[in-house]
Each structure stands twice: as C-alpha cells, then as structure tokens.
Amino acid sequence: MTTLLVVDAANVVGSVPDGWWRDRRGAAERLRDRLVPYADEGLPGLPGPLDVVLVVEGQARGVESVPGVRVDSAPGSGDDRIVELVALQGSDRACVVVTADRELRRRVTDLGARCLGPRSVRQPDAGRE
Numbered sequence: 001m002t003t004l005l006v007v008d009a010a011n012v013v014g015s016v017p018d019g020w021w022r023d024r025r026g027a028a029e030r031l032r033d034r035l036v037p038y039a040d041e042g043l044p045g046l047p048g049p050l051d052v053v054l055v056v057e058g059q060a061r062g063v064e065s066v067p068g069v070r071v072d073s074a075p076g077s078g079d080d081r082i083v084e085l086v087a088l089q090g091s092d093r094a095c096v097v098v099t100a101d102r103e104l105r106r107r108v109t110d111l112g113a114r115c116l117g118p119r120s121v122r123q124p125d126a127g128r129e
Helices: 009-013 024-041 078-089 102-110
Strands: 003-008 050-056 069-073 095-098 114-116
Touching: 003 009, 003 024, 003 078, 009 024, 009 050, 024 050, 024 069, 050 078, 078 095, 078 102, 095 102, 102 114
Parallel strands: 003 050, 003 095, 050 069, 095 114
Antiparallel strands: none
16 A cells, blocks of 8 residues: 655645745645656655645645645645544555644644655655656
8 A cells, every 4th residue: 555645735835935925826736746756756765656645725725636646625724634634544554744833743643644844845856866
C-alpha cells in the first residue's frame, strides 16, 4: 500500500510571503501543480509512489484535482479535515502530513502520522534528482 502524503495547503502556501494573499486560489493551484511529480518520484527519505492529497480551505476551495494530486476542499477547518484523513487511515497505512502548524502536527502524530515541514515540498527540486 502506498504512503499517503497530506499537504496543508494554507500552511505551505503561507510559509513564503510571495503575494499569495492576493490570489489564494491561484496560489493553491500552483502548489498543486508543483506536487504532481512527487506522486511518482516521492520526496527525499520518502520514496514514491505516493498518494498525494492537497487539503484546501476558505477562498481556495474548489481547486480541481489533477492526475497525481487529489484536492480535498475542507468544508470547514482545513486542520480538522487533515486530522480526519489521517484518522481514516488507522494503523493500516503510512501517512505523512506536510505542515509547520505545531498544533496540527501534535494532533496527527498522536494518530501515528509522520510530519514534514513546508520546505519539503516548496523547494523547486525537492523530489527530483
């Protein structure tokens, strides 16, 4: 079974002050597109293939999925949706969450997930050799 990689879009997008607040949906779409190669190639220390899920909230809701990246529009809090996704995996499947949010990290590690910081997916060549 492939590892589930859950990406906290709001946290990763917000980790770099590049004007994302002017177009939250566009920023989430650009992140989604950068995640596509990781589905096959994986990340350093996390070999592919990966099931990649990008969780969006607020003004970024409605971003479409693309081959390699499923987009999950949280009906409320993105953090709560991420916790739900991790909880649904139980102990049957490895799960990695990308976020720098300390409280979210605590909540998902309590459920058995591993966490990576936003830089793991923000670097242009993070998953490529």
